[in-house]
Amino acid sequence: MSSQAAMLKPVLWERLFERESAPNLSLQGRVRQMLVSAILSGHLPPGAPVPSSRHLADHLRIARNTVVFAYQQLVSEGYLVSRERSGHFVSDSVMQGHLQNPAQGHGAPATTTAADDAQRPARWDERLRFRPSLQRNIVKPRDWQKQPYPFVYGQFDQDLFPTAEWRECCIKALSVLDIRSWAPDLITHDDPALIEQIRTQVLPRRGVWADASEIVITVGAQHALYLLADLLVNDDTVVGMEDPGYPDARNIFASHTRHLLPLPVDEHGLITGTQLLGCDYLFVTPGHQCPTSVTLSRERRDSLLALASQADSMIIEDDFESESRWGAEPVPALKSLDREGRVIYVGSLAKSFAPGLRIGYIVAPPELAVELRALRRLMLRHPSAYIQRAFSLFISLGHHHSLLRRQSQEYQKRGAELARALARHLPDFRAAPITGSSFCWLEGPPWLDAAELAEAALADGVVIEPGKVFFMDDASAPRNFLRIGFTSIRLEQIDPGIARLAEVVRRYRMRAAA
Numbered sequence: 001m002s003s004q005a006a007m008l009k010p011v012l013w014e015r016l017f018e019r020e021s022a023p024n025l026s027l028q029g030r031v032r033q034m035l036v037s038a039i040l041s042g043h044l045p046p047g048a049p050v051p052s053s054r055h056l057a058d059h060l061r062i063a064r065n066t067v068v069f070a071y072q073q074l075v076s077e078g079y080l081v082s083r084e085r086s087g088h089f090v091s092d093s094v095m096q097g098h099l100q101n102p103a104q105g106h107g108a109p110a111t112t113t114a115a116d117d118a119q120r121p122a123r124w125d126e127r128l129r130f131r132p133s134l135q136r137n138i139v140k141p142r143d144w145q146k147q148p149y150p151f152v153y154g155q156f157d158q159d160l161f162p163t164a165e166w167r168e169c170c171i172k173a174l175s176v177l178d179i180r181s182w183a184p185d186l187i188t189h190d191d192p193a194l195i196e197q198i199r200t201q202v203l204p205r206r207g208v209w210a211d212a213s214e215i216v217i218t219v220g221a222q223h224a225l226y227l228l229a230d231l232l233v234n235d236d237t238v239v240g241m242e243d244p245g246y247p248d249a250r251n252i253f254a255s256h257t258r259h260l261l262p263l264p265v266d267e268h269g270l271i272t273g274t275q276l277l278g279c280d281y282l283f284v285t286p287g288h289q290c291p292t293s294v295t296l297s298r299e300r301r302d303s304l305l306a307l308a309s310q311a312d313s314m315i316i317e318d319d320f321e322s323e324s325r326w327g328a329e330p331v332p333a334l335k336s337l338d339r340e341g342r343v344i345y346v347g348s349l350a351k352s353f354a355p356g357l358r359i360g361y362i363v364a365p366p367e368l369a370v371e372l373r374a375l376r377r378l379m380l381r382h383p384s385a386y387i388q389r390a391f392s393l394f395i396s397l398g399h400h401h402s403l404l405r406r407q408s409q410e411y412q413k414r415g416a417e418l419a420r421a422l423a424r425h426l427p428d429f430r431a432a433p434i435t436g437s438s439f440c441w442l443e444g445p446p447w448l449d450a451a452e453l454a455e456a457a458l459a460d461g462v463v464i465e466p467g468k469v470f471f472m473d474d475a476s477a478p479r480n481f482l483r484i485g486f487t488s489i490r491l492e493q494i495d496p497g498i499a500r501l502a503e504v505v506r507r508y509r510m511r512a513a514a
């Protein structure tokens with residue numbers, strides 16, 4: 001073996017195999033991934049030999065045929081060349097067109113000059129229009145899935161994920177005819193199959209009927225809100241928002257206007273009154289208010305629409321819990337009562353089972369929808385057409401409806417179990433009624449600091465979400481609220497998880513009193 005390849009001794013091949021290959025791939029795929037990484041990173045330079053298939057198989061303790069097939073693939077794609085009686089070598093042309101990293105260059109270091117000494121680093125702090133990284137956001141531990149009691153909201157539930165059904169739809173979307181449909185750049189358009197499924201299968205569940213021209217696909221509901229804010233809100237626009245309310249929506253609108261008006265909520269939802277008349281736009285979550293989970297009453301819905309008409313204002317309805325409802329007959333969306341075209345409806349398709357898919361939509365008047373698509377083109381052209389096609393199949397084959405039915409049944413059990421566990425283990429906490437949502441808004445005793453409790457609970461494997469971030473004024477926000485989700489925790493773990501939380505609360509109070 002030559003220079004560089006000789007440096008990769010058996011133990012180094014083993015380490016490279018462990019570090020540079022994904023364990024979820026087949027062994028053949030892992031060998032291929034390891035070699036591609038070694039070649040493109042410069043560990044194996046052009047012209048360098050690679051070990052014989054027998055030697056590499058021995059080093060990695062895998063079957064020789066696995067390595068042989070990996071080598072054959074890499075030869076066919078130009079990474080390796082096979083030389084008769086000599087073995088396999090890294091192709092001389094594999095790095096053609098790649099610029100060398102100066103940090104990996106050879107030779108003496110460059111000398112500095114007076115011009116170099118006079119250079120001034122760029123000052124980004126002087127150029128930033130605002131700092132989104134400093135906004136108050138909902139924060140979840142990165143390793144929440146590894147914790148035994150993850151009471152987090154709106155996250156992946158491995159027990160309910162329809163693996164076989166989703167895989168079926170992804171495979172079907174890879175048929176020749178489907179590929180011809182979704183592979184081209186759609187520019188400002190969306191997959192007509194998904195639009196049709198939303199129009200005929202999804203929206204009618206919420207009492208909403210819309211034409212295809214009124215539906216715009218987005219990369220999740222947050223993208224939808226950003227599009228609306230970018231298109232409709234300027235420095236002088238007044239946006240009324242529920243308080244407490246959705247932090248990400250608050251941050252999006254705050255990045256566009258100085259005028260956010262906090263609107264109080266109670267056990268019946270948003271409190272309507274003359275204070276709404278000064279708003280250009282109203283952002284509301286009437287189905288299940290974020291974060292209290294209460295449903296806006298019919299009387300207040302009528303009042304809200306009447307006030308919007310009187311003030312000539314528009315309403316942005318975020319129906320974020322539309323997919324995970326259970327229990328009594330759901331109240332139709334506010335959009336279903338709109339007779340003047342004042343309600344812009346924002347929904348999500350993937351939040352219920354795989355939020356990482358990032359598929360949402362906006363229902364808006366055609367003249368607004370045209371501008372939303374044009375603005376979206378400037379941002380990202382359009383959401384993944386392949387995901388759109390796979391999701392349209394997921395809905396049309398009945399998998400989406402079946403999933404929602406299973407989730408409804410399971411969430412009803414979990415919600416009831418959570419209510420019992422809270423009453424049993426945390427009687428001093430006041431829980432909002434859990435009626436068809438997937439989370440519980442909890443008010444702790446006045447002495448509680450929920451942020452400190454969350455930190456202490458995480459050390460015991462319990463993940464909860466402090467509620468202070470949901471209030472608009474950080475300085476005056478109460479500290480004793482928290483949100484407990486139950487979409488990502490198994491039914492049998494709910495009671496022991498709340499019991500563990502109660503023990504953390506007991507220790508926390510003892511320390512606070514000491």
